[in-house]
Amino acid sequence: MTGPVATPVRTILIVDDHPMMRRGLRELLSHEPDLQVTGEAVEAQEALCLIESLPPDLVLVDISLRQSNGLDLIKRVRAKYPEIRMLVISMHDEAIYADRALYAGALGYISKQETPEKLLEAVRLVLRGEIYLSPEMTAQRLMGGCYSRRSRSSRTANSRCSRPSVSDARLERSPISCT
Numbered sequence: 001m002t003g004p005v006a007t008p009v010r011t012i013l014i015v016d017d018h019p020m021m022r023r024g025l026r027e028l029l030s031h032e033p034d035l036q037v038t039g040e041a042v043e044a045q046e047a048l049c050l051i052e053s054l055p056p057d058l059v060l061v062d063i064s065l066r067q068s069n070g071l072d073l074i075k076r077v078r079a080k081y082p083e084i085r086m087l088v089i090s091m092h093d094e095a096i097y098a099d100r101a102l103y104a105g106a107l108g109y110i111s112k113q114e115t116p117e118k119l120l121e122a123v124r125l126v127l128r129g130e131i132y133l134s135p136e137m138t139a140q141r142l143m144g145g146c147y148s149r150r151s152r153s154s155r156t157a158n159s160r161c162s163r164p165s166v167s168d169a170r171l172e173r174s175p176i177s178c179t
Contacts, residue, residue, distance in 0.1 A: 010127050011038045013056040015047045015073065016089070017066045021112070025060060025089075028116050035123065046067035048076065055081060058127055060118055063090040071104045078105030087126045089119070094137050108132030148157070 014025050018122045023138060026037045038056055041047035043065055051059070061070040074086050088101040089109045098109035110119060111134070122132040125134060 007034045011056040013039045013059045015041045016062040017042050029093050044073040059086045060089050063092050074104040074106050085126050098137050
């Protein structure tokens with residue numbers, strides 16, 4: 001007779017320039033047996049170095065960082081490590097930044113105002129390769145944001161919502177300097 005199958009532990013890198021936010025996220029995630037924070041970064045370059053040395057399963061990334069921005073980091077990670085999943089956690093307006101985050105290569109966007117339970121739900125969905133957006137943002141996208149009203153049943157994307165390529169050769173050639 002075999003015992004219960006162990007759930008694999010999924011690794012997470014937190015990228016946020018606020019120490020209190022990083023600590024709070026680490027504390028929340030530390031109580032989950034299937035999730036492990038393996039690193040924290042304040043800046044994009046620091047995050048890239050940590051990813052280079054120990055690639056995580058998921059990167060939680062803020063939009064606003066001190067010397068850079070999270071969207072550029074997402075593009076660079078997507079270009080070099082397409083298997084790494086990314087979830088944006090930000091205070092910025094989801095209506096403005098969620099699409100930008102998804103276009104850059106993230107699989108989700110969650111507001112820092114959400115509950116811890118919603119964050120854990122978002123983390124697990126993104127780790128499964130699913131997209132996480134708030135119910136309001138999902139409805140907005142489905143009702144007219146990214147699908148033509150005339151062909152809603154066939155879900156034909158209109159031109160303003162086509163996903164640009166993030167495999168920009170310039171990003172792929174960008175060296176990572178970890179000194």
